[in-house]
Amino acid sequence: MENFGYTVIVPFLLFISFLLIGLAGGKFKPALSGIAGTFSVLVCTVVSYITAFSYFSGAGLVNDVYQKIIPYNTEWMRFTDKLVINMGILLDPISVMMLVVISTVSLMVHIYSLGYMKGDSGYSRYFSFLSLFTFSMIGLVISTNIFQTYVFWELVGVSSYLLIGHYYQKPSAVSASKKAFVVTRFADLGFLLGILILSNITGTFDYSILTDPNGSALTQGSAISFMGLSVMTWALILVFMGCAGKSAMFPLHIWLPDAMEGPTPVSALIHAATMVVAGVFLVARLFPLYALSAPAALHLVGYVGAFTSLFAAIIACTQTDIKRILAFSTISQIGLMMLALGVSDFGGEKGLGYMASMFHLFNHAMFKALLFLCAGSVIHAVHSNEMNGMGGLRKFMPVTHITFLVACLAIAGIPPFSGFFSKDEILVAAYEKDFLLFIVSMIIAGLTAFYMFRLYFSVFWNKASDYKTAPHESPLNMAVPLMFLAFASLITGFIPFSKFVTADGKGFETHIHWGIALPAVGIALAGIFTAMVIYKKESDLPQRIKASLGSLYSLVYKKFYIDEIYIFITKKIIFNGISTPVAWFDRKVVDNTMNGIAAVTNFVSVKIKSFQSGQLQQYAYVMVSGMIIIILFVLYLWNK
């Protein structure tokens, strides 16, 4: 078996690049820090590709099963004999796949940012945080144990926070970054509790023990039950709460649309392609536990995913900010991945949902990054996020137009673009397991096609707005990543994914199920056609539809008032009910106790300070008389 020790380079190089750009970035020219960051990511991409190639071409294969390889593992902290935390690298099909996804998208975003962020005052800060993010994300996917995952999980959270707040002079960006941080932190509380319960009942953090399908970890904890569910189920539900926070599942999705306040390449990298799928990745990482030990938790994953997906797809149909539409589309697609995991079983062809989820994750990363980068290119040209102020851009920006169209076709699931293949697998998996979820995912497919082409036709067709300065195509270093990702969206669907990435490591054959694929494509085409009728030419049709739907439209447009509900709960209930009494207690009781002690000390010291007269002979008098008293006392005791 080949030794994959060289993979260590990837995280270390990125970390060094982060430190170098972050600490010394102000010293040299901004352009240099951009190039340094891009170069280190380029090296990492090459190493990741080499790793993936040698892993999938046979080095990871023993008896037709892809093995978990741990090329590097070191003890990080030892608290007691049992409580030991390691840091290391774990290579298995999904982590190798994620290495490829992260390094590719990150490289494209780096190259794109060289052009997009040009002239920005925080140029080197931006690149150092990008390096930090890439480092932590890679650290997350190659973790050997769940605690390492947790550490890097928080690190991606903080780099997301830093990058959303990149334009920190803008109050909306500051509040968006705060919102993202607080919401995901709240979810991570569940994650931490889940880790603690999980490690308590199994006695280990280590993935290779936790997720061994023949191991003892699976059966432990199922005997003890709490409120009708086994402790293992509770632990996995709590872990899923963390995943839901990171992957913006309902009801913790509220931070993701606001996170679009960050620079657009950041949205492409963090809030579309990599970080937000960390939740899906973690469920997949713990999949043997979910599937074999706690099917109830897995059902929850599937239904939460389905509901979120439908919910976000409906909202996406009404939004007008192009980045927000893409954000809701991301939520919807991640929901679809969760749904696919939820309808999967462990082992062999029954693990179709698992494989479909990973396949969709891979394809989604490519085309969603592409969509965001195209949106960035449009925003760069028009200087606005509002879809209503755009139109007719296809004449001005041919490259962006074509690549965006490719991405839209891919996400809508039109063959032969990549989304078609993975969505087909998801539909098949859902059809075999749960008919309700199958119907839901069909509806989502239609809605996805509709809102993506609504966006496409409104931006690139329709009537051209009166642009003050004519929009122009983006520079080459922004166009090249678009073309690369469009090419990827064209071909990644043909990768025989089921041979490489499966729940138990054994590859299997899949083929297109035309019985399901044809209706799905039909629904998608219907969605596209509807969007074309309504939005391709300028007309008052959208306004008429809006008016006829009335309050229903505004309910959806306001995102079902979820944000308002949160504000009501936090401001009215938590602030008034809990925070105000606690603040009162702090101010009146705690502070006054402290002030009282200080006041008494002060009073006493004022009273007795005249003893310190500064007269040397007074002190001597006191000393001598004190001595005499002591001597007399000692003599008295002596003679008694």
Added chain:
Amino acid sequence: MIEGIQLEFFLILGTLVFFIGIYGFLTRKNLITMLMSAELILNAVNINFVAFNKYLYPENLEGQFFALFIIAIAATEVAVAVSIIISLYRRIKSIDVEKVNEMKY
């Protein structure tokens, strides 16, 4: 050895010198005089050391050595104290102990 003088006489002498020193230290206002009083206290101790050494343990010499040490320390103490007094004089143009009260609270 001074024949015929008993230990008690030396002790009485030491006590007298000691209390003269204490009295001077407590009542004199002049810092130099106070310093001299402190020297008297030290010398009273010296007398006791030597006398006890001579009368009780004539074969040993520790008491005498102690006395020598105290003389040396007294000399250094005088050097330090006089330099403090000189700089004090430069500062407040006086060596009256009651005027030296800058160090209070």
